[in-house]
Amino acid sequence: MFWLKMVLVGLAISALASNGAMAAQATAELKSAEGEILGTVTLTETPHGVLLFADLMRIPPGSHGFHIHETGACTPDFKAAGGHFNPAGYGHGINHMGGSHAGDMPNLHAAADGSLKAEVLNVKVTLTPGSNSIFDNDGAAIVLHAKADTYGAKAGAGARIACGVINK
Numbered sequence: 001m002f003w004l005k006m007v008l009v010g011l012a013i014s015a016l017a018s019n020g021a022m023a024a025q026a027t028a029e030l031k032s033a034e035g036e037i038l039g040t041v042t043l044t045e046t047p048h049g050v051l052l053f054a055d056l057m058r059i060p061p062g063s064h065g066f067h068i069h070e071t072g073a074c075t076p077d078f079k080a081a082g083g084h085f086n087p088a089g090y091g092h093g094i095n096h097m098g099g100s101h102a103g104d105m106p107n108l109h110a111a112a113d114g115s116l117k118a119e120v121l122n123v124k125v126t127l128t129p130g131s132n133s134i135f136d137n138d139g140a141a142i143v144l145h146a147k148a149d150t151y152g153a154k155a156g157a158g159a160r161i162a163c164g165v166i167n168k
Helices: 002-014
Strands: 025-031 037-046 049-056 062-064 066-069 108-110 116-122 141-145 160-167
Touching: 025 141, 037 160, 066 116, 108 116
Parallel strands: none
Antiparallel strands: 025 037, 025 160, 037 049, 049 116, 062 108, 066 141, 141 160
């Protein structure tokens, strides 16, 4: 019993933001088009942006585009998630000179066994109220693509192979 209390205390302490308040958190359970659970992405508000931790399995080996999409909906083809989250109206791609979509993030890389664990800091979104909050009127989703994003004007990441609605 003592160890359980210590674990819970440790978890509570690790959730504290630098200002002493509990850090806002959210999760997205990613599923395949067939409805198979592929894992979760945990989002945690930090003083410098939102930290996303992906813990996925059964992902095709190789590089995959990884984005926050503008609508909190996933359908069998995942088109309901809409385009990349882009409240400021910037162009696509991390290499876009005028600024990129807030939902554009680095590619993730799945191992040969289909496992994928990654941490990504997104400095352009927030989980708290504001203009870049992913919890606007229609929510947001995490989408994993079949191929790597080009980081340029043409996304090129291909089909949407996994999707998860972001929930508090």
